[in-house]
Amino acid sequence: MSGSQGFETLAIHAGAQPDPTTGARATPIYQTTSFVFNDVDHAAALFGLQKFGNIYTRIMNPTQAVLEERVAALEGGTAALAVASGHAAQLLVFHALMQPGDEFVASRRLYGGSINQFGHSFKSFDWHVKWADPADPQSFEVAIGERTKAIFIESIANPGGAVVDIEAIAAVAQRHGLPLIVDNTMATPYLCRPAEHGADIVVHSLTKFMGGHGNSMGGVIVDCGTFDWSASTRYPMLSRPREEYAGLVLHETFGNIALAIACRVLGLRDLGPAISPFNAFMLLTGIETLPLRMQRHCDNALAVAQHLRTHEKVAWVSYAGLPDDPNHANMLRYSPKGAGAVFTFGLKGGYEAGVAFVEGLKLFSHLANIGDTRSLVIHPASTTHRQLASDQQIAAGAGPDVVRLSVGIENVDDIIADLDQALART
Known part of the structure; x- marks a missing residue:
């Protein structure tokens, strides 16, 4: 070809x-x-x-x-x-x-x-x-x-x-x-x-x-x-x-x-x-469906990031698709179709809130992977980055308050509803 x-x-x-x-x-x-x-x-x-x-x-x-x-x-x-x-x-x-x-x-x-x-x-x-x-x-x-x-x-x-x-x-x-x-x-x-x-x-x-x-x-x-x-x-x-x-x-x-x-x-x-x-x-x-999936991933992730940034229990959201994000200009230059499906946000309650949040989710799967059709979540400080010292975790963007989402291709209203009910438990 x-x-x-x-x-x-x-x-x-x-x-x-x-x-x-x-x-x-x-x-x-x-x-x-x-x-x-x-x-x-x-x-x-x-x-x-x-x-x-x-x-x-x-x-x-x-x-x-x-x-x-x-x-x-x-x-x-x-x-x-x-x-x-x-x-x-x-x-x-x-x-x-x-x-x-x-x-x-x-x-x-x-x-x-x-x-x-x-x-x-x-x-x-x-x-x-x-x-x-x-x-x-x-x-x-x-x-x-x-x-x-x-x-x-x-x-x-x-x-x-x-x-x-x-x-x-x-x-x-x-x-x-x-x-x-x-x-x-x-x-x-x-x-x-x-x-x-x-x-x-x-x-x-x-x-x-x-x-x-x-x-x-x-x-x-x-x-x-x-x-x-x-x-x-x-x-x-x-x-x-x-x-x-x-x-x-x-x-x-x-x-x-x-x-x-x-x-x-x-x-x-x-x-x-x-x-x-x-x-x-x-x-x-x-790979045959990669372009279809990636666009849906990006569209859903942007909607979720916009929702979380206004939530009272969320301290910050790091997603390059948001216009005021410090990486937004690089996104427009290198990734104009979207900023991907994976991003992090911080909970005001810190480490304990992060653990409670991931345990309260129902639609999201709590596991160490990204890029699935399904929405996935992990608390890096207690899992994927646990082997790192605290200063290394923070340098890697995986501090104690950080939650990582890999937003799937489900109905975005269902994704947001699951996040909201879990946040209500923290």
Whole structure:
């Protein structure tokens, strides 16, 4: 399918063709571990990266391939790699870029699991993060050192919903010859395409809005094809000969899809966080309705935010869709169709009120996820951000009074009624 086609058309058709054997119109679930080679020479060419093709489902699978092509088309990238989860996507990207002792700079306003992964788990690889303020691009510049290999941000920050000035931070990355990695989970390409604003790599938790139904785990890496991996010696996995592939240089051989290839044949191959064909199928099905769902999510979320800001028990509402929100100008620039479905608000009663509120909801589901068709709620300080110290919680926008909503696509009057009855109990 052509990238010039409309978003809605690409969401349904990109990467997919009727099955050549059976004529099946829906992409089949290729539930197999491995694939038969034509002959010895064919097998050798596949293993040596002289030909593209299927070897083993840990590395690639035809159902997965359709998902990858579709997401790449929606994001405007050159190639993509689907993996088991959003965390797996982040792991494989940094595995391709980092060596022991290296650093990267990340926004401090991130999903709590990413803060934990970057600040703790990555230390086992001797990879180190420096934190910066997404509202202050200069703070990223100050944090860059000799061993810095990348900058990482979220397009719309989780949990607070702040819309980040991608172009300003991209300019910092470009001045220092660093790739900019953007987690676009909260926005999806329907609302924002980071590649159009200077991103070099885009990652998603497909588990969230892309799949959209809370039934399948998955992640994806999108190679935007914009970074010159051979411009310096910083990225040897892409710019130096690979011993395991008879001296092949990935960037020299694969050009603007080299990062996606590296994540597949060096990361996914050996670290192994493969996506199942069934999950790839479920996520593909969800993506077909992405534009319809995201617009309804945004419309409902704006109505809910407008209602909450006038409620006597609510101290504040942080939603970029509100005209007086400090992130509203960035929303109009980067996400003009809407500010997404996830935002936070503060209860005047603090921590205890937050706990009582989430326990009093009936329509909302209290769980650690976002991006479902159903409305979801969580009190981050007692759950997703509990592992952080209090000052880290506040810095991440998840202080003790904060409640995070992921507004679903139900009737908005029913959503507001449920919020009101729960607020009455606090």
